Amino acid sequence: MLATAFTTAGDLGNGRSVLDAAAPAARDPLDDRLARAAPRTIEAREHIFCEGDRATHVYRVEVGHLCIYRMMSDGRRQVVDFAYPGDIIGLGALGEHGESAQAMERTVVRGMPLATLRELAQTDHRLGMKLYEALSRELMAARELLFTVSQRTATERVAAFLLALSRRAVRRGESATEIVLPMTRMDIADFLGLTIETVSRTLTRLRTDHVIDLEQCILVTICNPAALAELAQSSGQVGRRG
Amino acid sequence: MLATAFTTAGDLGNGRSVLDAAAPAARDPLDDRLARAAPRTIEAREHIFCEGDRATHVYRVEVGHLCIYRMMSDGRRQVVDFAYPGDIIGLGALGEHGESAQAMERTVVRGMPLATLRELAQTDHRLGMKLYEALSRELMAARELLFTVSQRTATERVAAFLLALSRRAVRRGESATEIVLPMTRMDIADFLGLTIETVSRTLTRLRTDHVIDLEQCILVTICNPAALAELAQSSGQVGRRG
DNA sequence: CGGGCGGTTGATGAGCATCAACACTTGTGG
DNA sequence: CCACAAGTGTTGATGCTCATCAACCGCCCG
Incomplete structure (x- = not known):
């Protein structure tokens, strides 16, 4: 295993930080659904969601770039990832988001309600597995960045x-x-x-x-x-x- | 949300680093299976698995403590977690383990094959959800430590x-x-x-x-x-x- | 035009790594 | 049973890396 290292940029070494657009083109129910979802435009410096917000959707970036970060009470900030077009953000939130997602420029995303995602995952085991793997990759990426x-x-x-x-x-x-x-x-x-x-x-x-x-x-x-x-x-x- | 922080010790703030023994006592198919699995004893300084090993099982710690870490080629080391009795380790590995698990003293674990785990998860949606949540908590913990x-x-x-x-x-x-x-x-x-x-x-x-x-x-x-x-x-x- | 933001460069020093020596514990063999 | 060696932890001296403070430049936008 190479020790290189980042989630954002190629996720240092191995796993991708998020489900990546370059994934194999097999018919994907998640992609299908997202493709039919209404696009939403986020202006530069605007947030899609913030730390502590109730988690309601996952989003796929269509155009633009996002910065995923956490803040400490005294202002110190830790950026945990950068999201590029094709990346999916908001996975892994349990109830509420653990980090904020801010557009670095005008950005377009498509969202899918978590309820829909859960439904899809229950009827399609392969999707459930995909989500699990995506989260595993995020975990790997997080540890790579830690390193x-x-x-x-x-x-x-x-x-x-x-x-x-x-x-x-x-x-x-x-x-x-x-x-x-x-x-x-x-x-x-x-x-x-x-x-x-x-x-x-x-x-x-x-x-x-x-x-x-x-x-x-x-x-x-x-x-x-x-x-x-x-x-x-x-x-x-x-x-x-x- | 508090900003405290560690996976090992209380997972700094919120999520637990791994499925924790203190979880609600609802009948859990994972616990049931693990309770019936044969215990395995690991001597101090011995490894359960190493970075790069093919991932075959998940393990629950019964007695003792483990150190989960990664090595860099030049010898620098990053400990990512400490596993206590009740903790489950080996989750989130995709094909091969991304880190090594070493016993800090004589330690007893029980293992379950990944194939069995997958089977259980497909028949029991709640287990699949539990695994997903466990991984989410590990991700949170990893980011907390990063911070x-x-x-x-x-x-x-x-x-x-x-x-x-x-x-x-x-x-x-x-x-x-x-x-x-x-x-x-x-x-x-x-x-x-x-x-x-x-x-x-x-x-x-x-x-x-x-x-x-x-x-x-x-x-x-x-x-x-x-x-x-x-x-x-x-x-x-x-x-x-x- | 002027103010604000983002970026660069310089001077300084604090925090922590490094190198080194020593104390304590543990285990092993004579 | 004791001596010795190896491993682990503590403490001290020193210096490097990087944070901090500060000044300045270029750009964008009102």
């Missing part, structure tokens, strides 16, 4: 993040080296457990080292994928734990 | 850890203030994303501040629960993020 945040240095985290985004882009049929960041530095920082300054500095250093190229703060070009992968793994440090 | 490791200081982490252990003890009908640590400093460190020295020093400071008492490195007495809870929350630091 990254807990054990890796700032450089390792940022490198792993970019690689994860790259992998995710490939799965979506996009370029592996030209990556558009839909999220702000603040979002990245709160995802990786760093500050915006550290994220910014780390990206700058990667640029001066010719590992990546940066344009308009939003477009990252991976110039040296091998070096980036190397940095993501151990960044040269050894330490007693190695 | 703790990512955003909190060393003191906050250790304090939250002790509180979680205390909560877990209460659920098990044991003392809330006299806590026996079944794990080593190394396990705690790898759980909280710290070093053993930092864990040791933090515990020592808590003792000199008369928040806890320490005997034989293994028995923690919480002298001042309120102070401990205070420390777990924000430890007085403000910072720009507050």
Whole structure:
């Protein structure tokens, strides 16, 4: 098993963070239902649901990007995932949502009531299994992120993040080296457990080292994928734990 | 929703990390089956399963304690959970296990084949739902731990850890203030994303501040629960993020 | 034009990892 | 039964990483 690591970007290593659009095209009752559901548009910075809200629907992202996060009473924030088109969010909520889902830009989703989902799952065992597997993947992704945040240095985290985004882009049929960041530095920082300054500095250093190229703060070009992968793994440090 | 935090010890805040023994006593087909399964004894430091092993069973802990963890190629380790008697481990594995389960002392478990579990889940919808909920709680717990490791200081982490252990003890009908640590400093460190020295020093400071008492490195007495809870929350630091 | 937001860069220092030495416990073999 | 070795925990000295505080730039939008 590879140790790479993120839910958002290719879910670091293995499992996907959420049911992914790139899944096999077998007729899926969930997809069928969602395709018939009315689309709902969310403006930038608006929330689909918030931590503590009663969970009523699951949603599939059609257009745009979402940021899934938790807040602490004193304002500290932990981003747990970024949702891309095709991703399904709101799974795993028991009664109420454990995190908030905010649109990073104008975003379109389709929703399905939980009651309908439960009904479908009871008549179709394969769907029940799919939901279970989706949740398992989210759990794997969460632990992968835990690992990254807990054990890796700032450089390792940022490198792993970019690689994860790259992998995710490939799965979506996009370029592996030209990556558009839909999220702000603040979002990245709160995802990786760093500050915006550290994220910014780390990206700058990667640029001066010719590992990546940066344009308009939003477009990252991976110039040296091998070096980036190397940095993501151990960044040269050894330490007693190695 | 409270922000407290751990899977192991009371799963910081809300969900339990695994199906918990203290669950309502309604006739449970899973419990029934497991009760009839043959017990298996695991010696200290032995593994029930390892990262990458093909997943064949789920297990319920009968006696003893387990440490659930992941390793990185360079030796860095992340403990994701501690399993206590009554806890069920091995859920959520897709094909192969994503983490290793090691006995911290002589431990007894009962296992059930995944095939049997799947069968039961298909005939009994309530069991399928239970498994789904158990996984949801594990996901919540994983994110809670992520939050703790990512955003909190060393003191906050250790304090939250002790509180979680205390909560877990209460659920098990044991003392809330006299806590026996079944794990080593190394396990705690790898759980909280710290070093053993930092864990040791933090515990020592808590003792000199008369928040806890320490005997034989293994028995923690919480002298001042309120102070401990205070420390777990924000430890007085403000910072720009507050 | 001016204010606000997001991003970058610099200076400084705190928190924690690292390295090192020592105390204590446990188990093993003479 | 004791000595010794290995494992676990504690404490101290030092330095690095990254957070913090601060200033500045560019952009968007009213």
